[in-house]
Amino acid sequence: MSEINMESNKEIAPLEDPGLPEHVHRKTDVDPLAAKKAERQVSILFSLSAVGTILFVYSYVWIPDDTLIFLPIFGTTNAHQLLLGLGLAMALFFIGMGAVHWAKTLMPDHEVVDYRKEQRSNNEDREAFVATVKDGAGQAGLGRRPLIKRTLALALGLVGVSPILLLRDLGPLPENDLNETNWKAGTRLVTDPGDRPIRPSDLEVGGVAQVQPEFPAGKVRHLDDIAQDSVLLIRIRPEEFNLDAERLSWTYEGIIAFSKICSHMGCAVALYEQTTKHLLCPCHQSTFDVTRAAKVIFGPAARPLPQLAITVDSEGYLVAKAPFNEAVGPSFWGRDSQ
Amino acid sequence: MSARERVAGGTANFIDERTGAAKWMKKTLTKVFPDHWSFMLGEIVMYSFVILLLSGTFLTFWFDPSMREVEYEGSYEPLNGIKMSAAYASALHISFDIRGGLLMRQIHHWAALIFMAAMVVHMMRVFFTGAFRKPRELNWIIGVALLTLGIVEGFLGYSLPDDLLSGTGIRIAEAIIQAIPVVGSYLSYFIFGGAFPGEMFIQRIYAVHILLVPGIMLALITAHLMLVWYQKHTQYPGPGRTEKNVVGYPLMPVYMAKAGGFFFIVFGVTAFLGAVAQINPIWIYGPYNPGQIGAGSQPDWYMGWLDGLVRAAPPIETHAFGVTISWNILIPGLIIPGIIFTLMAFYPFIEQWMTGDKREHHVLDRPRNNPNRTAIGAMSLTFTMVALINGGNDLLATHFDMSINQIMWFSRIGLIALPPLAFVITKRICLSLQRADREKVLHGRETGRLVMLPHGEFIEVHEPLSPEKAYALTAHEQLPPLEISGADSNGVANPQGIKGKLRARMSKASQEQIQKPTAKEMLELEDGHH
Numbered sequence: 053m054s055e056i057n058m059e060s061n062k063e064i065a066p067l068e069d070p071g072l073p074e075h076v077h078r079k080t081d082v083d084p085l086a087a088k089k090a091e092r093q094v095s096i097l098f099s100l101s102a103v104g105t106i107l108f109v110y111s112y113v114w115i116p117d118d119t120l121i122f123l124p125i126f127g128t129t130n131a132h133q134l135l136l137g138l139g140l141a142m143a144l145f146f147i148g149m150g151a152v153h154w155a156k157t158l159m160p161d162h163e164v165v166d167y168r169k170e171q172r173s174n175n176e177d178r179e180a181f182v183a184t185v186k187d188g189a190g191q192a193g194l195g196r197r198p199l200i201k202r203t204l205a206l207a208l209g210l211v212g213v214s215p216i217l218l219l220r221d222l223g224p225l226p227e228n229d230l231n232e233t234n235w236k237a238g239t240r241l242v243t244d245p246g247d248r249p250i251r252p253s254d255l256e257v258g259g260v261a262q263v264q265p266e267f268p269a270g271k272v273r274h275l276d277d278i279a280q281d282s283v284l285l286i287r288i289r290p291e292e293f294n295l296d297a298e299r300l301s302w303t304y305e306g307i308i309a310f311s312k313i314c315s316h317m318g319c320a321v322a323l324y325e326q327t328t329k330h331l332l333c334p335c336h337q338s339t340f341d342v343t344r345a346a347k348v349i350f351g352p353a354a355r356p357l358p359q360l361a362i363t364v365d366s367e368g369y370l371v372a373k374a375p376f377n378e379a380v381g382p383s384f385w386g387r388d389s390q
Numbered sequence: 391m392s393a394r395e396r397v398a399g400g401t402a403n404f405i406d407e408r409t410g411a412a413k414w415m416k417k418t419l420t421k422v423f424p425d426h427w428s429f430m431l432g433e434i435v436m437y438s439f440v441i442l443l444l445s446g447t448f449l450t451f452w453f454d455p456s457m458r459e460v461e462y463e464g465s466y467e468p469l470n471g472i473k474m475s476a477a478y479a480s481a482l483h484i485s486f487d488i489r490g491g492l493l494m495r496q497i498h499h500w501a502a503l504i505f506m507a508a509m510v511v512h513m514m515r516v517f518f519t520g521a522f523r524k525p526r527e528l529n530w531i532i533g534v535a536l537l538t539l540g541i542v543e544g545f546l547g548y549s550l551p552d553d554l555l556s557g558t559g560i561r562i563a564e565a566i567i568q569a570i571p572v573v574g575s576y577l578s579y580f581i582f583g584g585a586f587p588g589e590m591f592i593q594r595i596y597a598v599h600i601l602l603v604p605g606i607m608l609a610l611i612t613a614h615l616m617l618v619w620y621q622k623h624t625q626y627p628g629p630g631r632t633e634k635n636v637v638g639y640p641l642m643p644v645y646m647a648k649a650g651g652f653f654f655i656v657f658g659v660t661a662f663l664g665a666v667a668q669i670n671p672i673w674i675y676g677p678y679n680p681g682q683i684g685a686g687s688q689p690d691w692y693m694g695w696l697d698g699l700v701r702a703a704p705p706i707e708t709h710a711f712g713v714t715i716s717w718n719i720l721i722p723g724l725i726i727p728g729i730i731f732t733l734m735a736f737y738p739f740i741e742q743w744m745t746g747d748k749r750e751h752h753v754l755d756r757p758r759n760n761p762n763r764t765a766i767g768a769m770s771l772t773f774t775m776v777a778l779i780n781g782g783n784d785l786l787a788t789h790f791d792m793s794i795n796q797i798m799w800f801s802r803i804g805l806i807a808l809p810p811l812a813f814v815i816t817k818r819i820c821l822s823l824q825r826a827d828r829e830k831v832l833h834g835r836e837t838g839r840l841v842m843l844p845h846g847e848f849i850e851v852h853e854p855l856s857p858e859k860a861y862a863l864t865a866h867e868q869l870p871p872l873e874i875s876g877a878d879s880n881g882v883a884n885p886q887g888i889k890g891k892l893r894a895r896m897s898k899a900s901q902e903q904i905q906k907p908t909a910k911e912m913l914e915l916e917d918g919h920h
Contacts, residue, residue, distance in 0.1 A: 067864050067912065070857040072630030072637065117489055118465070126666065130492075137493045137665020145658025151651025159644045166422040166636045168622055168752060171525040222580040229585055230568075230575055244681060262681060276585040279561075279680035312681060317565035317700070317719065318586070319558055320683040334685050335562060336701045337784060337794055350795055352700060352718045354707035382565035383716040384575040389709040 072163065080157045090157035097150035104142025111135035230387070231379045233265070233280045235360060240266035241285065241309070241370040244278075249369040250285075252305050260324045261285045262312060265372070280380060282312040282320065283360055285370075286342055288329060294343045302361035302373065309360040309372075310346050311380040314338060316353035318382045331357070355389065423645050424625040424638035428515045433649060434508035437656040438501045439611065445498040446600065452488055454480035455550065455596035457589045466673050474552075474677035477592045481551035481672055497664035502544050504660060506692040509537055517737075517767050519754035521624045523747075527738040529617045532610050534735040539607050541692050546599040548670060548690055552592055555670075557678025558687050561586065562700075569719040587680060627753050627865045629858040636752070686784055695774045698781030699726055702801045730770075744896040746872045758827070759866045761820035762900035768816035769809040776804040817902070824904035827863045830855060831907045832915060864906050872897040 079086040111132060119131040126134075173181070194201050240249045241263040255261055263283050267273055290306040302308075310331070314321045319335035324342075330349070331340040338351030346357035358380050361373035379387050406412040423429075456476040462469045464479070465486040484491035513533055516522055522530035545563070549556045564586045568574045583590030622636050631637050639645050663669075675684055689697050699722035708715040733740070741763065742748055757764040779786070780801035787794040834852035842848050855863070872894060 067857070067861045069632070069865070070629045070861055073858055112489055117487075132489070133492050134665055136490050137496075137661055140493070141658050141662035141665055143658075144654045144661055148651040148654030148656075148658060151647045151654065155644050155647035155651065159647060161639070161644070163425075163637050164420075164422050164640050165630070166622070168634055168636060170750060171621065219580065223583040223588075223590075224579060226575040226579045229579075264681075275587050275678070275680055279586050282681035317562045318680075319561060319687070320681055322683045323685065334683055334687050334784065335558065336697075337798065338705075348705055351798070352703040352705055354705040354716065354718050382568055382719070383707060383714045384568045384578075385571050385573075385713050385715070386575060387714040388712045389707065389714045 072165070075162060078157065078161060081161075087158060090153070094150050094154045094158070097146045097153060101143050101146035101150065104139050104144075104146060106139075108136060108139030108143060111139055226386075230381070230384055233376055233380060234267070234277055235265050235281065235283075235372045235375045237372060237374050238365065239372045240365070241283070241362065241372070242266045244282070251368050252307055252364065252370060255285060255287045255307060257287050257289055257306060258326050259287050263309075263370075279313065279318070283309050284312040284321065284324075284331070285309050285362075286324060286329075286331075288342065292329070292343050295345055299345050299359060302359055304362050304364060304370065307362065307370070308342065308345075309362045310340075310342075310357040311360065311376065312357075313381040314353060315348075315355040315357055315380075316351070316382060321357060355383070419640070419642035421619070421641045422622075422636050422638045423641065424623050424636060426626055428519075429623065430652060431508055431512035431515055433652055434656055435505060435512055436611065436615075437653045438505040438508060438660065439607070440653070441501040441657055441660055442498065442505060443604065445494050445501060446604075448494045449484060449491075449498060450600060452480055452484045452491070453477070453550070453596075455593045457552065457587070457592050469673065469676070472677065475592065477550060477552040478672070478677045481553070485673065493661075493664050496667070496669050497660055499548070499669045500663040500667070501660050502547060503669075503690065503692075504656075506540055506544060506690075509533075509540055510692075513537065514767065514771075518757040518764055519624070519626075520751065520760060520763065521754055522738045523751040524738070524742070525621055525750050526617070526624075529614055529621075530738050531735050532614045532617075534731060536607060536610050536614070538731055539603055539610070543599060543603045543607065544690055545693055546595045546603070549595060550592060550599060551670075551672045552678050553672040554675040554678050554682060554684055555672075555687060557587065557680070558683055559689055559693075560591065561680065562697075566719055566723040569716040569723070571715060571720075587678070622752070624752050624754050627756070628862045631753060633750070633752050686788070688782065688785065691778065694781035695777035696723070696727060696781075698777035698779065698783070698801065699723075699805075701783060702777070702780050702798060702805060704802075734770075741900070743893065744900045745869060746897065747869060753865075755866065758820040758823040759868075759903075760900075761817045761824075761902060764820050765813040765817040769813040772812035773805060773809045776801055776808055780805075821902070821904050824906070828904060828907055831860050831863050832911060866906070868903045868906060869901055871901040 080090050081087075115132045115135060117130070117132040120128050121131040121134075122128050123134075172178075189195070242249055242265070244262045244264045247264075247266070249266065250261070250263070261284075263285055264273065264278065264281050285307055286309075287305075287307045290303070293300060293303065293306075293308070295303070310321075312320050312322070314333045314335065316333065316336055316338050319333050321331050321333045321338075321340065323332040323334055324330075325332065329342040331342055331346065332338070333340075333351070333353070336352050338353030339349050340346040340353070340357055341349050345359055348354065348356060358376050358378050360376055362370055363373045365371045378389070383389065402412070454476045458476045459473055460476050460479050462472050462474055462479050462482065464470070464482055466482055469482065481495075484495055486492070516530065516533070545559065549560050549563075564578055564582065567581065568578045570577060578586065581591070581594070582588040583594075623638070625631050625636055625638070639648075676682075688694065700719065703718045703722045706717040708717065744762075755763075757767075780798065783794055783797040783801065786792060786797055834854040837851045837853050839851045840848055841851055854860075
């Protein structure tokens with residue numbers, strides 16, 4: 053049913069195969085002058101390659117690598133790198149052009165016919181192959197010695213465990229890491245960069261600042277910390293907030309703090325548009341409304357940016373009122389997002 | 391005998407007496423390769439792979455794959471005194487303090503882009519001409535594996551310099567890993583050696599980028615070429631070209647000179663691009679810092695369509711029983727690409743199932759003569775193109791002053807609506823082209839010359855096609871659809887049920903053709919019934 057009838061095609065091909073078209077001689081085949089000309093052309097191409105290598109060597113040795121030149125289209129560019137590259141490009145390109153021109157004009161251009169055979173082996177060979185395999189398996193006696201077969205299967209099944217286990221020390225288990233940041237109740241907000249504590253008055257209405265949690269003296273801030281702790285402070289007029297009472301109490305005099313790590317895929321949400329009060333992630337264009345606790349108003353992010361509750365300490369510096377109440381950054385299986 | 395001939399003969403004798411290679415070499419050197427420009431696409435892939443190996447080896451001599459923090463001191467003034475990873479500092483060192491270093495970095499990056507682009511175009515050629523059909527299905531699957539590995543390899547490569555742009559790419563990859571249900575966060579902690587970004591990642595992907603993946607690719611490319619060699623190359627239809635022969639030029643000397651020369655041309659063009667076209671200027675981005683980002687962050691183009699899918703995803707997550715499933719990441723980041731690459735790998739077998747054609751094919755199809763396949767290809771390309779456009783939606787918005795929200799909505803709808811549209815349009819175009827071929831064979835080529843007949847009628851002179859041309863236009867076969875009926879004559883339902891019906895429909899769709907001129911029609915034409 054599913055096999056095509058090979059004979060049915062005969063009727064459909066209406067024309068007889070006229071066979072290979074007659075060979076047409078090239079000019080270089082019949083005219084010695086043209087052949088001589090082609091030979092010259094090939095040698096000119098090869099010579100151009102040699103010129104390219106000379107340019108390359110000259111640029112490498114004699115053009116200092118901080119030489120800048122002005123070129124009309126490129127603007128100011130590094131002469132050393134440019135001429136080095138052009139020299140190399142010439143040296144390689146013209147070898148190729150020479151070889152191809154040589155092949156096309158002077159080497160024989162008679163098309164040759166070779167014949168195919170079916171990929172499938174003939175039946176005799178196939179039967180002999182099957183017999184050999186059966187014979188070999190019989191000699192090994194696997195079928196007759198089930199104990200060997202079963203223990204071999206067990207051994208082969210288990211041997212793969214070792215290399216997998218060896219990979220265990222690639223890294224620690226995540227434990228509760230992804231749910232925690234360095235923000236604690238009372239942690240001061242410090243500028244990034246600069247590590248200076250800030251007062252509410254340091255941030256004007258309409259202003260934005262990136263902050264990190266203050267570390268005790270001696271503790272070094274790693275990129276892993278920044279990847280979890282980065283917070284964006286934004287100050288707007290307090291009456292512009294559209295928040296419930298609890299979230300409003302997490303702000304301070306119009307200053308609101310969000311995790312800067314996108315809730316979608318962890319990029320830094322760095323674009324703040326003052327007029328609309330929208331935060332935009334440059335990676336996938338998720339857009340968050342600052343006045344509504346970073347609610348997602350566009351794009352693929354499914355959750356708002358986590359908000360950090362802030363207040364001021366006795367010296368008037370901004371501090372975290374409490375740690376983040378949810379995991380920052382992209383989602384993961386064990387994340388409790390209720 | 392000249393001295394040169396004596397040396398050559400001596401060498402050949404030495405090798406043959408130890409390996410018996412003469413018989414094999416004799417056959418090999420006269421191996422026939424058909425000639426067509428589209429057969430060079432695969433060559434470009436192979437040559438750019440060689441360029442990647444050469445330029446990449448050069449770069450390893452100075453690159454330091456370490457995330458150890460160092461303070462930059464070098465020729466690039468604006469970054470002096472800035473803290474960064476040793477990897478980034480050494481990439482800057484290669485760019486500014488090694489003569490030819492920047493050139494080699496740019497050649498390496500350009501070669502990677504050409505490698506991927508040539509691979510995609512080569513694959514399109516193989517797909518649209520049906521070169522993947524039996525016996526070449528295995529080589530198609532190897533090709534799909536190489537494409538997948540190429541995407542991974544390219545991503546790892548541009549992630550190595552540890553600049554702000556590439557670090558952002560790694561962050562996104564980490565989020566995809568982390569989103570995998572159940573094991574995601576564990577996988578991420580194993581891969582990164584702890585919390586992101588950690589201090590292990592660059593040295594780990596360095597080993598994968600310069601050894602593991604290229605090693606596998608080299609093995610696959612070798613197998614790919616051996617199969618091409620062993621199965622002999624396909625050829626386009628034409629007079630004298632049949633399923634039983636292969637017509638072309640012998641390896642020695644014509645093909646060796648052409649192919650060898652072409653390697654130098656590809657290398658030369660890549661070097662030219664490396665010289666004049668700046669690519670991935672990492673010193674502008676600065677070192678990676680997870681708290682910072684550059685506007686207009688873009689992956690390389692072969693990742694761009696995946697990023698575009700991620701951008702277009704609707705914001706859906708499932709929260710239940712204390713766990714989170716991020717459909718907005720899983721669907722565009724893993725599920726859709728998984729489906730696409732699986733379907734792609736199995737396409738030769740899917741087509742065999744649809745058409746019931748399990749014979750060997752060595753003569754290529756003209757794309758128009760297989761409208762269904764061509765339409766499927768156009769549909770897939772349309773999907774990928776819309777995704778790619780959406781991957782650059784921020785750049786489109788800023789360059790053309792458009793609304794990013796509108797581009798996003800265009801893409802979301804377009805990803806679903808445009809591929810089927812492309813399918814229908816392509817199929818109609820193919821059938822129209824078949825109709826045009828039919829006209830040409832039966833009535834000749836329109837010459838554009840108008841002649842006034844004695845009685846005043848104007849006609850356009852048609853010139854009959856040469857026998858070669860007419861043969862080329864009619865040599866393809868047109869298979870009848872499979873006969874699978876829903877019910878037999880007694881009204882008993884086909885035991886194959888829905889599967890059978892589906893197959894019958896697929897077969898009918900894939901065999902939709904304009905009847906090419908029949909022998910009878912041709913005879914009538916010769917008898918003068920114009």
